[in-house]
Amino acid sequence: MPKVLISDKLSPAAIEIFRTRGVETDVKTGLSPAELRAIIGAYDGLAIRSASKVTKELLEAAPNLKVVGRAGIGVDNVDIKAATAHGVVVMNTPFGNAITTAEHAIAMMFALARQLPEASASTRAGKWEKNRFMGVELTAKTLGIIGCGNIGSIVADRAVGLKMKVIAFDPFLSDKRAVELGVEKVELPELFARADFITLHTPLVDGTRYIINAAAIATMKQGVRIINCARGGLVEEAALLEGLQSGKVAGAALDVFEVEPAKENPLFALENVVCTPHLGASTAEAQENVALQVAEQMSDYLLTGAVSNAINVPAISAEDAPRVRPYMELARRLGEFAGQLTQAKDGVITHVTIEYEGAVAQLNHKPLTAAALAGLMAPMITGANMVNAPVLARERGIEVTETVHDRASEYQTLIRLTIATKTNTRSVAGTLFAGSKARLVEIKGIPVEADFSRHMLYVTNQDKPGFIGRFGATLSDAGINIATFHLGRAAAGGDAICLVSLDEPLPETVLDAVRALPLVVQATPVTF
Numbered sequence: 044m045p046k047v048l049i050s051d052k053l054s055p056a057a058i059e060i061f062r063t064r065g066v067e068t069d070v071k072t073g074l075s076p077a078e079l080r081a082i083i084g085a086y087d088g089l090a091i092r093s094a095s096k097v098t099k100e101l102l103e104a105a106p107n108l109k110v111v112g113r114a115g116i117g118v119d120n121v122d123i124k125a126a127t128a129h130g131v132v133v134m135n136t137p138f139g140n141a142i143t144t145a146e147h148a149i150a151m152m153f154a155l156a157r158q159l160p161e162a163s164a165s166t167r168a169g170k171w172e173k174n175r176f177m178g179v180e181l182t183a184k185t186l187g188i189i190g191c192g193n194i195g196s197i198v199a200d201r202a203v204g205l206k207m208k209v210i211a212f213d214p215f216l217s218d219k220r221a222v223e224l225g226v227e228k229v230e231l232p233e234l235f236a237r238a239d240f241i242t243l244h245t246p247l248v249d250g251t252r253y254i255i256n257a258a259a260i261a262t263m264k265q266g267v268r269i270i271n272c273a274r275g276g277l278v279e280e281a282a283l284l285e286g287l288q289s290g291k292v293a294g295a296a297l298d299v300f301e302v303e304p305a306k307e308n309p310l311f312a313l314e315n316v317v318c319t320p321h322l323g324a325s326t327a328e329a330q331e332n333v334a335l336q337v338a339e340q341m342s343d344y345l346l347t348g349a350v351s352n353a354i355n356v357p358a359i360s361a362e363d364a365p366r367v368r369p370y371m372e373l374a375r376r377l378g379e380f381a382g383q384l385t386q387a388k389d390g391v392i393t394h395v396t397i398e399y400e401g402a403v404a405q406l407n408h409k410p411l412t413a414a415a416l417a418g419l420m421a422p423m424i425t426g427a428n429m430v431n432a433p434v435l436a437r438e439r440g441i442e443v444t445e446t447v448h449d450r451a452s453e454y455q456t457l458i459r460l461t462i463a464t465k466t467n468t469r470s471v472a473g474t475l476f477a478g479s480k481a482r483l484v485e486i487k488g489i490p491v492e493a494d495f496s497r498h499m500l501y502v503t504n505q506d507k508p509g510f511i512g513r514f515g516a517t518l519s520d521a522g523i524n525i526a527t528f529h530l531g532r533a534a535a536g537g538d539a540i541c542l543v544s545l546d547e548p549l550p551e552t553v554l555d556a557v558r559a560l561p562l563v564v565q566a567t568p569v570t571f
């Protein structure tokens with residue numbers, strides 16, 4: 044039974060889902076990095092929000108970890124590169140808290156416009172300072188949205204409803220989508236120059252870090268108000284502080300900070316700053332949504348291999364998983380077979396081509412390619428799996444080509460893998476028999492029909508009389524039982540191949556004896 048650790052505060056709905064799905068679940072929140080490192084080795088899955096940091100060091104201490112599930116959107120607390128290198132799938136829940144976070148941004152905009160926190164504090168203190176709090180209307184004001192994805196789009200929709208003029212900067216916002224949302228697409232300098240309110244909704248990545256800095260603030264309207272419910276680090280706090288103190292920026296509403304938890308911050312001293320402690324996603328509805336979703340996704344992956352909302356691996360829907368899984372198995376086995384045949388003397392692999400024909404051509408082939416690469420590299424690289432295999436291939440300069448054929452094939456469905464090294468090219472092809480059973484049907488273009496079995500011996504020989512008898516005698520003299528025996532040849536008298544499955548591993552001495560037989564070109568044991 045797979046075992047999951049929940050290390051941040053998640054709705055109890057998640058535990059319920061894990062347990063009913065048959066995933067053993069521990070909840071241990073508030074652990075220090077060292078405490079988490081000390082126990083992570085026992086778990087297959089880790090469910091987190093934003094407090095737990097999934098670092099390279101944590102991943103190094105987690106040999107069994109297969110999946111990290113982020114109950115939320117931002118994954119900047121996860122070292123994705125390191126997770127990928129360790130073969131760990133990272134998933135998030137991209138929609139579950141989007142409405143709630145967009146509503147928080149809108150609430151923050153109102154709070155800024157009407158100084159609600161200060162007015163509330165003053166009233167509760169019995170001051171009745173009616174003249175102190177003069178607000179601004181939102182109607183007809185220009186809202187500049189930076190990042191118009193899930194959350195930014197919902198903010199746009201709500202702001203349009205408030206009769207604001209909405210302008211947006213997002214390099215991936217299409218003209219059509221902008222029209223649908225009722226927003227005007229602009230470049231960033233124009234947004235800075237025109238917006239009365241600016242709200243941020245991008246991830247924190249290298250390209251967005253300090254997207255609001257001193258230079259940007261200098262180009263903004265006098266009296267601009269800035270809202271950040273995305274990530275600390277998008278706004279340079281020192282520059283914002285200066286802008287607020289000079290009056291250039293009339294107010295700022297911040298849910299997120301460069302350093303969190305933000306217990307001390309010079310911005311807190313200013314009365315035109317509204318702050319919340321990273322509450323964007325904190326509604327009962329959103330927390331229920333993300334907890335349910337992350338538990339379902341992680342359980343699906345651990346129990347069935349279905350992948351949804353993964354950041355670092357191609358998606359396989361739960362619906363597709365039963366159809367795709369046998370093909371992944373076939374692709375992986377073809378990769379393993381080819382990997383074991385590729386010998387050190389062949390030199391490094393330079394190119395891998397994966398062809399999909401027949402029924403398999405209709406499927407999402409990304410996970411199949413990843414599985415084939417994982418199989419290929421597994422004999423050479425410990426820990427290679429379908430998460431890290433495409434990266435490992437890229438790092439090693441292996442060019443990967445996927446070809447999807449719509450031509451009719453002799454087989455109803457076929458995957459062919461061709462491995463090129465500097466000195467050699469090898470190909471293997473397989474099909475699914477009876478819908479789910481992986482079978483080898485071609486090696487080096489020579490037809491064969493063989494199941495993948497635990498212990499196999501692959502021999503290439505010259506197609507001349509005498510080979511089969513001597514080969515059979517060598518194995519039987521050594522007391523080795525042949526379970527199945529498959530022969531194939533390119534043409535009479537030409538290159539021939541022989542693939543046998545054995546009941547036990549072939550001792551080195553017998554392998555040497557086979558290799559020494561006349562007509563044998565090479566003999567390679569293959570195990571699964």
Ligand SMILES: NC(=O)C1=CN([C@@H]2O[C@H](COP(=O)(O)OP(=O)(O)OC[C@H]3O[C@@H](n4cnc5c(N)ncnc54)[C@H](O)[C@@H]3O)[C@@H](O)[C@H]2O)C=CC1
Pocket residue numbers: 115116117118137140141144189190191192193194195212213214215216244245246247250251272273274298299321322323324325
């Ligand atoms: N305060 C909170 O509790 C929460 C904060 N968040 C934050 O909100 C962020 C946005 O979430 P979603 O809208 O769901 O993500 P999303 O991926 O749907 O949208 C992000 C948008 O930013 C755009 N973008 C990327 N680089 C950009 C750039 N340099 N300039 C302008 N736009 C750029 C992308 O094209 C995309 O459309 C998350 O990454 C997360 O950090 C999300 C949920 C809760």
Ligand SMILES: O=C(O)CCC(=O)C(=O)O
Pocket residue numbers: 092093114115116117118140321322323324325
């Ligand atoms: O889990 C939380 O409270 C924060 C949510 C968040 O920041 C996110 O989903 O990106």
